Amino acid sequence: MNLLAPWMLLAGALAAAAFTVLHLRGRRRVRTVPFAAVRFLPPPSEPKTRRRRVEDRWLLAARVALALALAFAAARPHVEADTHLAVYGTPHDAIVVLDGSASTAAVLGPGTVRDAIALRARELVDALPAGSRVGLAFTDPERPGLEPTEDFATVRERIDAWRDAPPRPVARALGEAVAEAAALVPAGSSRPLVLYPIGDHTAGGVPSVPRAAGTTAVLPDAVPDAPPDVRQAWFASVRWTPDPAVEPGAVRIEAELRRMGSWPGDRLPVAFEVEGREIARTEAAFADDRSTVVFTHVLDDPTTPVAATLRIVADDALPADDTHTLWLQADERVDVLVVDGAPSExxxxxxxxxxxxxxGVAKREPALEVTVQTPNAFAQRLRDDDGALGRTDVLVLANVPAPDPAVASAVAQAVDRGMGLWITAGDHVLPADYNRTFGPLLPLALRDAKVTGTLPGRAEAKAEHLAPPNLDDPLLSGAADLDLSTTTTHRLLLLEPTPDAEVDTALTFQSGAPALLSAQRGRGRVALLTTTLDRDWTDLPLQPGFVALCEAVVRNLARGRGGGHAGRRIRPGAPRPLSGTAPWTVELPDGSRRTVTAGDEDGAAVFDETWQLGAYEVRDAEQRVVDRFSVVFDPAESDLRPQPAPARDPGLEAGVTEIPRSAPLAGRVLELAAWLLLFEAALRVLPGIGAPWRRRR
Structure with a gap:
């Protein structure tokens, strides 16, 4: 046991001695009563004296013990724990990165994980070697960091303020904040820099921390794990689909639940609410801590989305993840706009x-709503309505000449906000015009179209065949029956090789040339097919797997918009791009409203106040509903079971000092002092308690 302020014991001893002296001097004195007849009595042969005894000894003992207990608590006793605190041994600049991810709101024992992180941060600040400077960084991007300073008192105040602030379930993991923390150190600092991320062992905590941030050393520290018996339940996933087989307007909601810890039974109640009113309730039967519940609900208006909430009706460690909100719509569709570059009667x-x-023959839900336009009609639509693409999930430019810069800019903005774009080759696709018009929007720059198999000086050509598809590619996720093995292609569009380009290739020709590739651009994805969608250059449309290929590409491109207008779900704190005409009005789950104006010269805007869990609705300047989405809890943050944590940077082992971590006992001692104070008060208020001992004297 260690005492951080041992001199306080001397103060306690002096207080105990003072209590004893005052108690003895304050005993009842014998009062002399004059009596005239006493002079006629003979004097006694020897004086009689009574032996002195300490009165109210239990009261004295309680007061002395109370003084000693308070002094012992003030001495800040600590007992050594089994773990150690790792710090860099020489003076350095330290950045303490505090994990404010959603899982830190979990209540474990007397406090939350957030309280434990704050306590660990204070211990770390106290353990830094003399001459060091310390700063603070947070996973919450809205909370400003603190540059390294020698004023440790200010650092402790900022830590306490972070601990006492209402937690926000930020979408950023601890590892992302670590990557940005090094920027807090002023340029030109000659001191070594060490980052100290402190968090829990969940997916968004210490396990997400890299071993090093560039040339900066990282020493992660994790607070104790959740006890094995802690009760925690959450929604692992929630899916819904229209169910017209039941009746028109019906939707089927299927939720997968997880739980951990010691529960009294194998069932938990789950409620289904629509627009704040409970519609149904069922019990989830758990087997191996997993369960699935299904609700079926009939919407009054199949064309109008409604907000629905699933709720776990139980007390657990993390109440915030007991709800999951989503938008439901019976005729939910994916809007696909196809621009036909070579129409024919x-x-x-x-x-x-x-x-x-x-x-048109796609059978999976949600349904695909396909609209076909000519290039001129498409350009006119964008000129008449700036927000036209805001209601489009996927845009297909099929053998379309390069549009004018205004149209290309509108397409690029829509892709950045989440729209999918599929460009297919053809005689009207001129590489120079496309490279100039779309530029960095393309996965790779275009070259000339070539007949397959032609060599310089030779006129004969041979067909190009497709290699087996890459089913792990984002464009082909969920695809089945992709039989394209007999495809023959006589002409294809060549691409400029770019080694550093982040491109995903779904289909390649046997020669190695890419046939179908894509790249992420903002929130959307751009796909490029280097041959045609008709039979001009290839017989791909005649292959058995063509239907599955087209459906997979379109559905996966629509993921940037959530696959439809209802059911778009994002994590807390994630920005939501806005489309339509400024200004926008966003209605939050609590009923309040926010007005958002254009963010730049192009009219692009982003709504980033997505901290509340629940349903959001966005209206443009004409009060048209242009977007609906919901903010849901990240299930990875709900799982409080520890995940593997990264090891320390081996290059720092020589400079790291292991300081034994201690656990404070002052709280328990103060509890004992409170009981002693109560006992002392009882002895004073109820004097009869001490009477039996006084009578025996």
Whole structure:
């Protein structure tokens, strides 16, 4: 046991001695009563004296013990724990990064994980070697950091203020904050810099921390794990689909639940609410801490989305994740806009005939709503309505000449906000015009279209065949029956090789040339097919897997917008791009409203006040609903079971000092002092308690 302020014991001893002296001097004195007849009595042979005894000894003992207990608590006793605190042994600049992810709001024992992180941060600040400077960084991007300073008192105040502030379930993990923390150190500092991320062992905490941030050393520290018996339940996933087989307007909601800890039974009640009113309730039966519940609800208006909430009706360590809100719509669809660059009165000769036919027979939900326009009609639509693409999930430019810069800019903005874009080759796609118009929006720059197999000086050509598809590619996620093995292609669009480009390739030709590739651009994804969608350059539309290919590409491109207008769900704190005409009005889950104006010269805007869990609705300047989305708890943050943590940077082992961590006992001693004070008060207020001992004397 260690005492951080041992001199306080001397003060306690002096207080105990003072209590004893005052108690003895304050005993009852014998009062002399004059009596006239006493002079006629003979004097006694020897004086009689009574032996002195300490009166109210229990009261004295309580007061002395109370004084000693208070002094012992003031001495700040600590007992050594089993773990150690790792700090860099020489003076340095330290940045303490505090984990404010959603899981830190979990209540474990007398406090939350956030309280434990704050206590660990104060211990770390106290353990730094003399001459060091310390700063603070936070996972909450709205909370400003603190540059390294020698004023440790200010650092402790900021730590306490962070601990006492209402927690916000930020979407940023501790590892992301660590990567940005080094920027707090002023340029030109000659001291070594060490980052000290402190968090829990969940996915967004210490396990997300890299071993090093560039050339900066990282020493992660994790607070104790959640006890094995802590009760915690959450929604692992929630899916919904229209269910017209039940009746028109019906939707089917399926929720997968997880739980951990010691529960009294194997069932938990789950409620289903629509617009704040409970509609149904069922019990989730758990097997191996997993369960699935299903609700079916019939919407009054199948075309109007409504906000629905699933709620776990139970007390657990993290109440914030007991609800999951989503928008429901019975006829939910993915809006696909196809621009036909080579229309024809003979449908089989039309550029998009095979694509539209393939999407028309798609059976998966939600349904695909396909609209076909000519390039001129498409350009006129954008001129008439700046927010036209805000209601489009996927745009297909099929053998379309490069549009004018205004149209290309509108397309690029829509992609950045989450729209998917699919560009397919053809005779009207001129590489120089596309490279100039779309530029960095393309996955790779375009070169000339070549007949396959032609070599300089030779006129004969051979067909190009496709290699097996890459089913792990984002464009082909969920695809099945992709039989494209017999595809023959006679002409394809060549691309400029760019080694540093972050491009995903779904299909390649056997020669190695890419056939279908994509790249992430903002919140959206851009796909490029280097041959045609009709039979001009290839027989791809005649292959058995063409329908599955088109459906997979369109659905996966629509993921940037959530696959439809209802059911778009994001994590807390994630920005939401806005489309339509400024200004926008956003209605929050608590009923309050926020007004957002244009963020830049192009009219782009982002709503980033997405801290509340629940349903949001966005209206443009004409009060049209242009977006609905919900903010839901990240299930990775709900799982309080410890995840593997990264090891320390081996290059720092020689400079790291292991300081034994101690646990304070002052709180328990103060509890004992409170009981002693109560006992002392009882002895004074109820004097009869001490009477039996006085009578025996």
């Amino acid at each position: 003979l449908r089989p000769h039309d550029e998009v005939f095979y694509l539209v036919t393939a999407l």
